[in-house]
Amino acid sequence: MSLECYSTAGVALGERAAYWSAVISDTYFPLHLSYRDETRFDGRVERRMLGPVSLSRLRTEAAQYERFTDQIRTGEAGHYLVTIPCSTPVQFHQLGRTVTCGMGGFLLERGDEPYRFSYDARNDLFVMKVSREALSARVYQPDRFCASVFDGRDGLGGLFAETVRRAHAMAADLVAGDILGRQLIELLALSLDRQADCSESVPSVTRAAHLLRAQKAIRQHLSDPDLSPETVAAACGISKRYLHELFNETGTTVAQYIRVCRLHAARDMLQMPGQQRLSTIAYHFGFCDQAQFSRQFRELFGQSPRAYRDALHGGGKPN
Template sequence: MANGTHSTDGLPASARADHWNSVIAQAYFPLDLTFRDAARFEGRLESGTLGDLSLSRLQTESVQYERHRRHISRTTEEQYLITIPRQSPVEFSQSGREVRCDPGGFILERGDEPYRFSYGAANDLCVIKLAKPILAERLRNPDRFCALVFNGREGIGSVFTTMAQQIQHQTVAGTAVDPVAGSVIGRQLVELLALTLDRSSDVETGAASSVREGHRRRAQSVILSNLSNPGLSPEIVADRIGISKRYLHELFAEVNLTVSQFIREQRLHAARDLLHMANPGPLSDIAYRFGFSDQAQFSRLFKAMFGQTPSSYRASRTI
């Protein structure tokens, strides 16, 4: 993001909405904006860079920002936004979590997942933008901290927010910072952010874990209800529960599974349960019933999982 200042001052009413959409896309990433009154909307954005991160001061009237999957499909690099509201509360929703962040707190937003961000009154925001790998070098799985509210009034959180706002004020005010010093200061700010999140993890991530577990259970329920669908895929499961395929894969990775592996294993367990019953029918029918392409594939996978072929297993149950 290039340093500079953007404003709606002097623009005709008919041009304000389009202009501000372009400003936001350039500063952060493409979003859909909804204005309370587009013709009277006023906004000002001042931005600067420090090494690998950018800082901005965003002052606007009430507005809602939405990031959709169509925006993300064109994304080439995963980014985070860290937002510190200073004038009025913000509402944020992402990956099934909905939070309200009052002035004094801050939130972490994923640019590679859909979200909704809004405030109902004029606001003054300090915003940091950085690439996901930068934070991931210092903090395991930063995604788990997204859509949570962190305390910026006390402890290490206060040190982080105070430093961020002081640096932002100097950067956007045009105070010269040479590239070497800027990189050092930027790294220090990221280190403080990582430390703040890590110190807060024991307290803050309990709710996040519950939300993720809820999503995983919903995904598993969809899978168990559709074992007979030969076209069942991660895309279908993600769409049914309203999350992205990437997020779905992350949920299953947390329990050391892939989505496809879980589908396959549940189909095999269901087939084995059927073989316990009297007159379960031909093996070919069982294979097709649970979404396997043919009996040979079914037999091969069944043996790999249970140590014997379906026919041997069925024979052992009738002895």
């Protein structure tokens, strides 16, 4: 996807603060900004959309960004930001916790909760924006990781941070960008889960492990028409009531998670070259018929399966 660039370089000094506030609001969400010297503030942001995530790079003078309660609209879709500072440490406060994240680390911020974020000198930052729904589908209770610093140098965290940097610089077409964006979410989820393995209490880790096992079992049996909470619970050796509790804590249900996974898998198949009929894809992923598949696909992705495939490959494919 193309790279969008915004800079204060061509903006009059007295108008830069207002201009930058508008850029930040459009890139992330409304924030209150403070500057060490707003008349001399200089900033540049480069943004690239990769399917379900937005990647941006900010290079600015010292600034403070605050998210206030009155800036959070009731019912708005929640998002998380993942920030990777590259030249100057950042200070972050949210959910009663205050941390400092330096170079080689990254931190998670919840966008629909108040917070304060700042750095005292010119900085270079990579920021990944991902929906609350997308991350919660891969990570048990992501909020527990907010205002925590993660290692972005080694292991899975290092792989995630390096992939963010490379992905931001990489031009990608619609299909490749979508796949890359979802892979970034997977890498982030693995990094957060590894942190949980190292630092969470035994009960929390056990519940998280059960949830991950259940999610994996679902993704491995999407083509099974009999896939249900009962079969998932049996495969994981847990009760159906406990399974429902695990998913309810993530803000969804077992049935909803199965449906969304099936639709994502069907969308992946639509991206592949070939002549698969829509009815064949629908039945392969456990939908009762093509009409049900098309209706639910439109509800989730905003367009029919046929329109989605035609936009990628052109018309003329079988129905």
